[in-house]
Amino acid sequence: MKTFVCFGDSLTARKEGFEEPMLTTKLAKQLNQYEFINAGVSGDNTVDGLSRIEQDVIAHKPDGVTVLFGANDAAFHKSVPLDLYKKNLYKIVERISPEKTILISPAPVDEKVQKARTNEVLDQYASAAREVAEDTGCHFIDFFHQMISLEDYPIKLRGIKNDGLHFGFLSN
DSSP: OEEEEEEESHHHHOOTTSSSOHHHHHHHHHOTTEEEEEEEOTTOOHHHHHHHHHHHTGGGOOSEEEEEOOTTTTOTTTOOOHHHHHHHHHHHHHHHOGGGEEEEOOOOOOTTTOOSOOHHHHHHHHHHHHHHHHHHTOEEEOHHHHHHTSTTHHHHTOOSSOSSSSOOGGGO
16 A cells, blocks of 8 residues: 655644544545555644654655645744745755655635735745746645635635634535
């Protein structure tokens, strides 16, 4: 069986009513030929991710890895500068290998509810993630632009916390 690691922050780690994290639960249901390991840690940014990549990702010898960071890097109270965010993503992709990496841009927020982040700033981080993916040749999911283009995206961002950031729509 192939191993897939989902690496990121609270958007990766959230359970949203499931016994295990929602992301890996949903993926395991769709792709039962993989063992999914959730390596999401709430509050983490790319600096934190780099500090734990060896034990939480590389040690599992994964066949594939989703990488979803940026929401905390772009937060006003945690702020990892955009250039450092990009450098960290390059290091993460290099350490995993571009062939095995699916880089996912941070998602938008509902600015009526979420006060620690803005979509203007998150758009910059999403664009930086796209640039890293293009430069390294890794796989890329433009979560930000795909989601924000939906007319009802603020509704889709509602989760158990209903904080405009931690979505739960995938549990429907």
